[in-house]
Amino acid sequence: MTIKRLILVALTIFAIAKVGLSLVESWSQPQIQSRLELYQTNLLLHAAEWQDKNADAATPQASTPDLTTARKALIGDEPLKAAQKQYQEARKSAQKTQAQIVEQLKKPSSQELATGTNPAKPQVQLPPVEDAPSPSGEQQQLQQSLSQVKQLINELDLRLGILQAQQGQTNIALQTWTKLTNQEARDNQAASDASVAQTAEVLIGLWSNPPRLLPDAEPQIQKNLDSWFRYRALAQLYKLQQRQDALLSLQAKEQEIAEQAVFKLALIGGIPGLGGLSGFILLLFLIGQWLxxxxxxxxxxxxxxxxxxxxxxxxxxxxxxxGFFFVGQLLLPLLFGLLGLNPINFTVRMKAFYVLASYILLASGGLLVMYLSIKPFLPLPKDWFRF
Incomplete structure (x- = not known):
């Protein structure tokens, strides 16, 4: 066996081990529920507000398309109840993830195991605070994940309360929001959590009896709520403020968004079915032609x-x-480590650029290795790509 093949064998073993360990580690890591998973649910809520303009028009029924049946097929009979169920499931998943992160934080990190320290049994002589070692990268990542999942749970509670209020469960909604405004919990909250608590106070005031309108109600709603939930809170605010013009403008804008949501839901539900049917027909055609x-x-x-x-x-x-495993699993992480790039503390935009740069460098490295590997065989035959 040549030296080149020995190197390839060693790199292959390393790549398989690295990828396998990464898969096992990612499997054991807690997964954070993404807000994108509720995107279709928010579309469903918007579509539920859509009203067919032709329904009120003074035209014969036969001359106007009846879209009520199609709308009902898309959003179902009880869209609010279905959306509430989806948000409750998302909250349960987030709570499960939170518990997993807390359990992992209780375990000693790899750095502590390497140094032989036990966080449960501190040494008699403790070093000064300024000389204390900083948390390991693993601990920082877990702390960041815990903060994100807590923020997600709070935001889900805000939206669950609005769903409950829209279904007439006002008392339950008030209880849901009150948990977010607990003063004892807010003393140690981050700025994002405090903002959520302030929004909860605004919502409590809007749905209380008698209502209590806070001076910063509209800015808080605009800042911390989005999609269908923002429109419902603003509609409640404008009704209480008796701002009829603002309410009509809001309803008109919501109807435009609702029409777009119906179209998007039709695409989401129709494209997979249409694609599957087209593929099945094409397969039957090709097999029949071959026979x-x-x-x-x-x-x-x-x-x-x-x-x-x-x-x-x-x-x-x-x-x-x-070209791919060596560059992606060893060379790029080593390069980023030498440059001191740690995506744990990056913002969302910086992480996006970090991932984009990683893929560009990975693709460039793979193409470079491929070119250098086939360079001795160039030029290729003239008709090599013709069939």
Whole structure:
């Protein structure tokens, strides 16, 4: 066996081990519920507010399309109850993730295990506070994940309260929001959590009897609520303030968004079914043509032609292992480590650019290795890409 193959074997073993360990580690890591998973639910809520303009028009029923049936098929009979169920499931998932993170934070980190320290049994002589070691990267990531999941639970509670209030469960909604305004809990809250608590106070005032309107009600709603929930809170505010013009403008804008939501829901529900049906029809056509026409069918085109490559399997192995696994699993992490780039403390925008740069560098490295690997075989035959 040549030295080149020995190196490829070693890199292959390293790549398999690295990818396997990464998969196992990611499987054991708590997963944070993404707000994007509730995007379709928010579309459903918007679509539930849609009102067919033709329903009130003074035209014969036969001349106007009846979209009520289609709307009902898209959003169901009880869209608010269905949305509340989705948000409750998301909250349960977030609470489960929170419990997993807390359990992992109780365990000693890899840095503590390496140094032989036990957080449960501190040494007799403690170093000064300024000399205390900073939390490890693993602990920082867990703390950040815990903060994110707490923020998510609070935001879900805000929205669950609005869903409850819209279904006539005002007392339950007030209890949901009151938990967010607990003064004892707010003493140690971050700025984002305090903002959520202030929004909860605004919502409590809007749905209380008698109502209590706070001076910063509208800015808080605009800042901390979005989608259907913002429109419901603003509508309640404008009704109590008797701002009829603002309410009519809000309703008109909401109708536009509702129409768009109905269209998006139709696409979300229709494209997979249409694609599956088209694929099934195409498959039947190709198989039928092959059975009838034999070698003249599309499936049999160039079936007797061989596509010979000037390189062997070792070049393919080299490009796959060196160009992608080695660059992605070893070279890029080492490069980012030398540059001191730690995405844990990045903002969302910075993380997006970090991921984009990683993919660009990975693709560039893979293409460079592929070019250098097949360079001895260039130029390729003239008709190599023709069939």
């Amino acid at each position: 009838i026409q034999g070698k003249r069918s599309l499936l049999a085109t160039n079936s007797d032609e061989r596509w010979d490559t000037p390189w062997d399997w070792e070049i393919v192995w080299q490009v796959l292992i060196v």
